[in-house]
Amino acid sequence: xxxxxxxxxxxxxxxxxxxxxxxxxxxxxxxxxxxxxxxxxxxxxxxxxxxxxxxxxxxxxxxxxxxxxxxxxxxxxxxxxxxxxxxxxxxxxxxxxxxxxxxxxxxxxxxxxxxxxxxxxxxxxxxxxxxxxxxxxxxxxxxxxxxxxxxxxxxxxxxxxxxxxxxxxxxxxxxxxxxxxxxxxxxxxxxxxxxxxxxxxxxxxxxxxxxxxxxxxxxxxxxxxxxxxxxxxxxxxxxxxxxxxxxxxxxxxxxxxxxxxxxxxxxxxxxxxxxxxxxxxxxxxxxxxxxxxxxxxxxxxxxxxxxxxxxxxxxxxxxxxxxx
Ligand code: NAD
Numbered sequence: 001x002x003x004x005x006x007x008x009x010x011x012x013x014x015x016x017x018x019x020x021x022x023x024x025x026x027x028x029x030x031x032x033x034x035x036x037x038x039x040x041x042x043x044x045x046x047x048x049x050x051x052x053x054x055x056x057x058x059x060x061x062x063x064x065x066x067x068x069x070x071x072x073x074x075x076x077x078x079x080x081x082x083x084x085x086x087x088x089x090x091x092x093x094x095x096x097x098x099x100x101x102x103x104x105x106x107x108x109x110x111x112x113x114x115x116x117x118x119x120x121x122x123x124x125x126x127x128x129x130x131x132x133x134x135x136x137x138x139x140x141x142x143x144x145x146x147x148x149x150x151x152x153x154x155x156x157x158x159x160x161x162x163x164x165x166x167x168x169x170x171x172x173x174x175x176x177x178x179x180x181x182x183x184x185x186x187x188x189x190x191x192x193x194x195x196x197x198x199x200x201x202x203x204x205x206x207x208x209x210x211x212x213x214x215x216x217x218x219x220x221x222x223x224x225x226x227x228x229x230x231x232x233x234x235x236x237x238x239x240x241x242x243x244x245x246x247x248x249x250x251x252x253x254x255x256x257x258x259x260x261x262x263x264x265x266x267x268x269x270x271x272x273x274x275x276x277x278x279x280x281x282x283x284x285x286x287x288x289x290x291x292x293x294x295x296x297x298x299x300x301x302x303x304x305x306x307x308x309x310x311x312x313x314x315x316x317x318x319x320x321x322x323x324x
Contacts, residue, residue, distance in 0.1 A: 060102075185313075200315075
Protein backbone atom coordinates (compact mmCIF):
# COMPACT_ATOMS: atom_id res chain seq x y z
CA UNK A 1 0.00 0.00 0.00
CA UNK A 2 1.38 3.43 -0.95
CA UNK A 3 1.73 6.01 1.81
CA UNK A 4 1.17 9.77 1.62
CA UNK A 5 1.54 12.71 3.95
CA UNK A 6 -0.80 15.64 3.27
CA UNK A 7 0.34 18.83 4.99
CA UNK A 8 -2.58 21.25 5.19
CA UNK A 9 -5.07 18.37 5.44
CA UNK A 10 -7.34 20.47 7.64
CA UNK A 11 -7.89 22.89 4.77
CA UNK A 12 -9.94 22.99 1.60
CA UNK A 13 -7.67 21.45 -1.06
CA UNK A 14 -5.91 19.20 1.47
CA UNK A 15 -9.21 17.78 2.75
CA UNK A 16 -10.37 16.91 -0.77
CA UNK A 17 -6.95 15.48 -1.65
CA UNK A 18 -7.02 13.15 1.35
CA UNK A 19 -10.37 11.75 0.10
CA UNK A 20 -8.92 11.18 -3.37
CA UNK A 21 -5.82 9.45 -2.01
CA UNK A 22 -7.99 7.19 0.14
CA UNK A 23 -10.08 6.34 -2.94
CA UNK A 24 -6.81 5.46 -4.74
CA UNK A 25 -5.96 3.01 -1.92
CA UNK A 26 -3.28 5.01 -0.06
CA UNK A 27 -2.56 5.00 3.65
CA UNK A 28 -2.72 8.72 4.50
CA UNK A 29 -1.45 10.84 7.36
CA UNK A 30 -2.90 14.35 7.50
CA UNK A 31 -1.24 17.18 9.37
CA UNK A 32 -2.43 20.69 10.06
CA UNK A 33 -2.47 23.36 12.76
CA UNK A 34 -6.25 22.91 12.93
CA UNK A 35 -8.80 20.16 12.38
CA UNK A 36 -11.01 20.20 9.24
CA UNK A 37 -13.88 22.64 9.80
CA UNK A 38 -16.65 20.91 7.89
CA UNK A 39 -16.55 17.29 9.00
CA UNK A 40 -14.18 14.51 10.04
CA UNK A 41 -10.96 13.90 8.14
CA UNK A 42 -10.77 10.94 5.77
CA UNK A 43 -7.11 10.42 6.73
CA UNK A 44 -6.00 7.28 8.55
CA UNK A 45 -4.12 9.43 11.03
CA UNK A 46 -4.31 13.17 11.71
CA UNK A 47 -1.65 15.14 13.59
CA UNK A 48 -2.20 18.64 14.94
CA UNK A 49 1.14 20.39 14.45
CA UNK A 50 2.43 23.90 13.75
CA UNK A 51 4.63 23.34 10.70
CA UNK A 52 6.46 26.65 11.16
CA UNK A 53 8.54 24.73 13.71
CA UNK A 54 11.32 22.57 12.25
CA UNK A 55 10.92 19.88 14.94
CA UNK A 56 7.22 19.56 14.14
CA UNK A 57 8.00 18.97 10.46
CA UNK A 58 10.38 16.14 11.49
CA UNK A 59 7.61 14.77 13.69
CA UNK A 60 5.06 14.96 10.85
CA UNK A 61 7.39 12.91 8.63
CA UNK A 62 8.46 10.34 11.22
CA UNK A 63 7.25 6.76 10.65
CA UNK A 64 8.53 3.62 12.32
CA UNK A 65 7.49 1.64 9.22
CA UNK A 66 9.78 3.60 6.86
CA UNK A 67 9.48 6.72 4.77
CA UNK A 68 6.49 8.23 2.95
CA UNK A 69 6.14 7.50 -0.74
CA UNK A 70 4.58 10.91 -1.37
CA UNK A 71 4.42 14.24 0.50
CA UNK A 72 1.90 16.85 -0.62
CA UNK A 73 2.85 20.21 0.92
CA UNK A 74 -0.35 22.31 0.92
CA UNK A 75 -0.08 23.98 4.33
CA UNK A 76 -0.10 27.76 4.03
CA UNK A 77 -1.34 30.86 5.78
CA UNK A 78 -3.57 32.04 2.97
CA UNK A 79 -6.88 33.46 1.84
CA UNK A 80 -8.43 35.69 -0.78
CA UNK A 81 -7.07 39.07 -1.91
CA UNK A 82 -8.37 40.90 1.18
CA UNK A 83 -6.42 38.62 3.50
CA UNK A 84 -3.27 38.42 1.38
CA UNK A 85 -2.98 42.21 1.26
CA UNK A 86 -3.77 42.93 4.89
CA UNK A 87 -1.59 40.13 6.31
CA UNK A 88 1.41 40.36 3.99
CA UNK A 89 4.03 40.09 6.75
CA UNK A 90 2.36 37.01 8.28
CA UNK A 91 1.99 35.45 4.83
CA UNK A 92 5.68 35.97 4.03
CA UNK A 93 6.98 34.79 7.39
CA UNK A 94 4.65 31.87 8.11
CA UNK A 95 4.71 30.38 4.64
CA UNK A 96 8.48 30.70 4.17
CA UNK A 97 9.03 28.98 7.54
CA UNK A 98 6.59 26.16 6.71
CA UNK A 99 8.12 25.58 3.28
CA UNK A 100 11.77 25.75 4.29
CA UNK A 101 11.24 23.32 7.17
CA UNK A 102 8.90 20.96 5.30
CA UNK A 103 11.23 20.72 2.30
CA UNK A 104 14.29 20.12 4.48
CA UNK A 105 12.53 17.58 6.72
CA UNK A 106 11.18 15.68 3.71
CA UNK A 107 14.62 15.38 2.17
CA UNK A 108 16.16 14.30 5.49
CA UNK A 109 13.38 11.69 5.83
CA UNK A 110 14.22 10.50 2.29
CA UNK A 111 10.65 10.73 0.97
CA UNK A 112 10.34 9.53 -2.60
CA UNK A 113 8.20 12.30 -4.08
CA UNK A 114 7.48 15.82 -2.83
CA UNK A 115 4.83 18.12 -4.28
CA UNK A 116 4.71 21.82 -3.48
CA UNK A 117 1.44 23.71 -4.05
CA UNK A 118 2.46 26.98 -5.63
CA UNK A 119 0.12 29.49 -7.25
CA UNK A 120 -0.43 31.47 -10.42
CA UNK A 121 0.10 34.49 -8.12
CA UNK A 122 3.79 34.07 -9.06
CA UNK A 123 3.02 35.75 -12.41
CA UNK A 124 2.95 39.47 -13.15
CA UNK A 125 -0.25 41.40 -13.83
CA UNK A 126 -1.55 41.11 -17.40
CA UNK A 127 -3.70 43.22 -19.69
CA UNK A 128 -6.90 41.84 -21.22
CA UNK A 129 -6.16 40.14 -24.55
CA UNK A 130 -2.46 39.45 -23.87
CA UNK A 131 -1.18 36.09 -25.16
CA UNK A 132 -0.85 33.21 -22.69
CA UNK A 133 2.01 33.09 -20.21
CA UNK A 134 3.92 29.81 -19.95
CA UNK A 135 5.63 28.56 -16.80
CA UNK A 136 9.00 30.05 -17.82
CA UNK A 137 7.43 33.51 -18.10
CA UNK A 138 7.27 33.84 -14.30
CA UNK A 139 10.83 35.23 -14.54
CA UNK A 140 11.92 38.03 -14.70
CA UNK A 141 9.58 38.09 -11.73
CA UNK A 142 7.08 40.74 -10.73
CA UNK A 143 4.26 39.13 -8.73
CA UNK A 144 1.44 41.46 -7.71
CA UNK A 145 1.59 40.47 -4.02
CA UNK A 146 3.89 39.08 -1.32
CA UNK A 147 2.04 35.74 -1.31
CA UNK A 148 3.23 35.27 -4.90
CA UNK A 149 6.84 36.25 -4.05
CA UNK A 150 6.95 33.71 -1.24
CA UNK A 151 5.56 30.99 -3.55
CA UNK A 152 8.25 31.77 -6.12
CA UNK A 153 10.98 31.57 -3.48
CA UNK A 154 9.63 28.31 -2.04
CA UNK A 155 9.42 26.75 -5.51
CA UNK A 156 13.14 27.40 -5.79
CA UNK A 157 13.82 25.94 -2.34
CA UNK A 158 11.97 22.74 -3.27
CA UNK A 159 13.65 22.45 -6.67
CA UNK A 160 17.15 23.09 -5.24
CA UNK A 161 16.69 20.41 -2.57
CA UNK A 162 15.35 18.00 -5.18
CA UNK A 163 18.34 18.68 -7.45
CA UNK A 164 20.94 18.28 -4.72
CA UNK A 165 19.44 15.25 -3.01
CA UNK A 166 17.88 13.30 -5.87
CA UNK A 167 14.30 13.55 -4.56
CA UNK A 168 11.50 13.78 -7.13
CA UNK A 169 9.99 17.26 -6.74
CA UNK A 170 6.79 18.41 -8.41
CA UNK A 171 5.63 22.05 -8.48
CA UNK A 172 1.91 22.69 -9.03
CA UNK A 173 0.97 26.30 -9.83
CA UNK A 174 -2.71 26.32 -8.92
CA UNK A 175 -5.29 28.66 -10.41
CA UNK A 176 -8.13 29.89 -8.19
CA UNK A 177 -9.88 26.82 -6.85
CA UNK A 178 -13.43 26.61 -5.51
CA UNK A 179 -16.00 24.06 -4.36
CA UNK A 180 -17.87 22.77 -1.32
CA UNK A 181 -16.00 22.70 2.00
CA UNK A 182 -13.91 25.75 1.15
CA UNK A 183 -13.70 28.82 3.38
CA UNK A 184 -16.85 30.85 2.67
CA UNK A 185 -16.81 33.59 5.34
CA UNK A 186 -14.53 35.28 7.86
CA UNK A 187 -12.24 37.28 5.54
CA UNK A 188 -10.11 34.46 4.05
CA UNK A 189 -12.68 33.37 1.46
CA UNK A 190 -11.89 33.76 -2.23
CA UNK A 191 -14.07 35.41 -4.87
CA UNK A 192 -16.30 32.45 -5.91
CA UNK A 193 -17.14 31.61 -2.28
CA UNK A 194 -17.61 35.27 -1.34
CA UNK A 195 -19.96 35.88 -4.28
CA UNK A 196 -21.94 32.69 -3.50
CA UNK A 197 -22.35 33.87 0.11
CA UNK A 198 -23.35 37.40 -0.89
CA UNK A 199 -25.91 36.14 -3.40
CA UNK A 200 -27.27 33.62 -0.87
CA UNK A 201 -27.69 36.41 1.67
CA UNK A 202 -29.21 38.92 -0.80
CA UNK A 203 -32.96 39.33 -1.34
CA UNK A 204 -34.26 38.56 -4.82
CA UNK A 205 -33.76 41.89 -6.62
CA UNK A 206 -31.21 43.04 -4.01
CA UNK A 207 -27.62 44.27 -4.30
CA UNK A 208 -24.32 42.42 -4.15
CA UNK A 209 -21.09 44.31 -3.37
CA UNK A 210 -18.06 43.65 -5.53
CA UNK A 211 -14.52 45.06 -5.09
CA UNK A 212 -13.30 47.09 -8.07
CA UNK A 213 -15.16 47.64 -11.33
CA UNK A 214 -16.19 44.02 -12.02
CA UNK A 215 -13.96 43.78 -15.09
CA UNK A 216 -10.97 41.90 -13.62
CA UNK A 217 -10.57 38.59 -15.45
CA UNK A 218 -9.87 35.21 -13.81
CA UNK A 219 -10.40 31.54 -14.34
CA UNK A 220 -11.78 29.35 -11.57
CA UNK A 221 -11.11 25.63 -11.27
CA UNK A 222 -13.55 23.27 -9.59
CA UNK A 223 -11.91 21.38 -6.74
CA UNK A 224 -12.36 17.85 -8.18
CA UNK A 225 -10.54 18.90 -11.35
CA UNK A 226 -7.79 20.55 -9.32
CA UNK A 227 -7.29 17.45 -7.18
CA UNK A 228 -7.10 15.32 -10.31
CA UNK A 229 -4.41 17.65 -11.70
CA UNK A 230 -2.40 17.58 -8.45
CA UNK A 231 -2.59 13.78 -8.23
CA UNK A 232 -1.63 13.23 -11.88
CA UNK A 233 1.24 15.71 -11.63
CA UNK A 234 2.64 13.87 -8.62
CA UNK A 235 2.62 10.58 -10.57
CA UNK A 236 4.10 12.17 -13.72
CA UNK A 237 7.64 12.80 -14.88
CA UNK A 238 7.07 16.55 -15.39
CA UNK A 239 10.01 18.48 -13.94
CA UNK A 240 9.71 22.14 -12.94
CA UNK A 241 6.61 24.29 -12.38
CA UNK A 242 3.30 23.25 -13.98
CA UNK A 243 0.19 25.44 -14.26
CA UNK A 244 -3.09 23.73 -13.38
CA UNK A 245 -6.31 25.54 -14.18
CA UNK A 246 -9.44 25.92 -16.22
CA UNK A 247 -9.17 27.72 -19.57
CA UNK A 248 -12.59 29.36 -19.07
CA UNK A 249 -11.80 33.00 -18.29
CA UNK A 250 -14.56 35.23 -16.93
CA UNK A 251 -14.89 38.73 -15.50
CA UNK A 252 -16.07 39.26 -11.93
CA UNK A 253 -19.37 40.51 -13.39
CA UNK A 254 -19.76 37.23 -15.26
CA UNK A 255 -18.99 35.30 -12.09
CA UNK A 256 -21.80 37.17 -10.28
CA UNK A 257 -24.19 36.47 -13.19
CA UNK A 258 -23.34 32.76 -13.09
CA UNK A 259 -23.97 32.54 -9.34
CA UNK A 260 -27.22 34.54 -9.58
CA UNK A 261 -28.51 32.22 -12.35
CA UNK A 262 -27.74 29.12 -10.27
CA UNK A 263 -29.42 30.75 -7.24
CA UNK A 264 -32.45 31.75 -9.34
CA UNK A 265 -32.20 35.36 -8.11
CA UNK A 266 -32.01 38.74 -9.81
CA UNK A 267 -29.26 40.82 -8.21
CA UNK A 268 -27.61 44.08 -9.13
CA UNK A 269 -23.94 44.78 -8.50
CA UNK A 270 -22.68 47.62 -6.32
CA UNK A 271 -19.00 48.38 -7.01
CA UNK A 272 -16.90 49.36 -3.98
CA UNK A 273 -13.19 49.99 -3.36
CA UNK A 274 -11.19 46.94 -2.33
CA UNK A 275 -8.04 44.91 -3.09
CA UNK A 276 -8.81 43.50 -6.54
CA UNK A 277 -5.39 41.98 -7.30
CA UNK A 278 -4.27 41.62 -10.89
CA UNK A 279 -6.42 42.91 -13.76
CA UNK A 280 -6.15 39.91 -16.02
CA UNK A 281 -4.93 36.31 -16.23
CA UNK A 282 -4.21 34.03 -19.18
CA UNK A 283 -2.01 30.98 -18.72
CA UNK A 284 -0.88 28.11 -20.84
CA UNK A 285 -1.94 24.69 -19.56
CA UNK A 286 0.04 22.84 -22.22
CA UNK A 287 2.35 21.13 -19.73
CA UNK A 288 -0.47 19.62 -17.63
CA UNK A 289 -2.43 18.78 -20.82
CA UNK A 290 0.66 16.79 -21.95
CA UNK A 291 0.00 14.22 -19.18
CA UNK A 292 -3.68 13.81 -20.08
CA UNK A 293 -5.27 16.28 -17.66
CA UNK A 294 -8.10 18.51 -18.82
CA UNK A 295 -10.50 20.69 -16.89
CA UNK A 296 -13.89 18.92 -17.06
CA UNK A 297 -16.20 21.12 -15.01
CA UNK A 298 -17.58 24.35 -16.47
CA UNK A 299 -18.00 27.33 -14.15
CA UNK A 300 -21.80 26.94 -14.25
CA UNK A 301 -21.55 23.25 -13.29
CA UNK A 302 -19.05 23.92 -10.52
CA UNK A 303 -21.10 26.78 -9.09
CA UNK A 304 -24.24 24.62 -9.23
CA UNK A 305 -22.44 22.18 -6.87
CA UNK A 306 -20.89 24.89 -4.68
CA UNK A 307 -23.71 27.42 -4.27
CA UNK A 308 -26.17 25.07 -2.49
CA UNK A 309 -23.46 24.08 0.00
CA UNK A 310 -22.59 27.71 0.81
CA UNK A 311 -26.27 28.75 0.95
CA UNK A 312 -26.84 25.93 3.47
CA UNK A 313 -23.82 27.00 5.59
CA UNK A 314 -25.10 30.56 5.56
CA UNK A 315 -28.64 29.59 6.61
CA UNK A 316 -27.37 27.33 9.39
CA UNK A 317 -24.99 30.00 10.63
CA UNK A 318 -27.80 32.62 10.75
CA UNK A 319 -30.12 30.28 12.61
CA UNK A 320 -27.33 29.45 15.12
CA UNK A 321 -26.74 33.20 15.63
CA UNK A 322 -30.50 33.67 16.09
CA UNK A 323 -30.68 31.10 18.88
CA UNK A 324 -27.60 32.39 20.77
P1 NAD B 1 -6.62 26.46 3.14
O1 NAD B 1 -6.37 27.70 3.90
O2 NAD B 1 -8.01 25.90 3.14
O3 NAD B 1 -5.65 25.30 3.63
C1 NAD B 1 -4.33 25.56 4.09
C2 NAD B 1 -4.16 24.83 5.40
O4 NAD B 1 -2.85 25.09 5.91
C3 NAD B 1 -5.16 25.29 6.48
O5 NAD B 1 -5.95 24.21 6.94
C4 NAD B 1 -4.28 25.85 7.57
O6 NAD B 1 -4.75 25.60 8.89
C5 NAD B 1 -2.97 25.12 7.31
N1 NAD B 1 -1.86 25.83 7.96
C6 NAD B 1 -1.64 27.17 7.98
N2 NAD B 1 -0.59 27.44 8.75
C7 NAD B 1 -0.15 26.26 9.24
C8 NAD B 1 0.90 25.90 10.11
N3 NAD B 1 1.71 26.82 10.66
N4 NAD B 1 1.08 24.59 10.41
C9 NAD B 1 0.25 23.64 9.88
N5 NAD B 1 -0.76 23.93 9.04
C10 NAD B 1 -0.95 25.22 8.73
O7 NAD B 1 -6.11 26.71 1.66
P2 NAD B 1 -6.34 25.83 0.35
O8 NAD B 1 -7.24 26.59 -0.52
O9 NAD B 1 -6.67 24.44 0.73
O10 NAD B 1 -4.89 25.89 -0.30
C11 NAD B 1 -3.98 24.79 -0.21
C12 NAD B 1 -2.67 25.18 -0.86
O11 NAD B 1 -2.89 25.49 -2.23
C13 NAD B 1 -1.98 26.39 -0.25
O12 NAD B 1 -0.61 26.20 -0.26
C14 NAD B 1 -2.36 27.50 -1.19
O13 NAD B 1 -1.42 28.55 -1.15
C15 NAD B 1 -2.37 26.78 -2.51
N6 NAD B 1 -3.24 27.45 -3.50
C16 NAD B 1 -4.59 27.45 -3.32
C17 NAD B 1 -5.41 28.09 -4.26
C18 NAD B 1 -6.91 28.13 -4.09
O14 NAD B 1 -7.58 28.78 -4.90
N7 NAD B 1 -7.48 27.48 -3.10
C19 NAD B 1 -4.83 28.72 -5.37
C20 NAD B 1 -3.45 28.70 -5.51
C21 NAD B 1 -2.67 28.05 -4.58
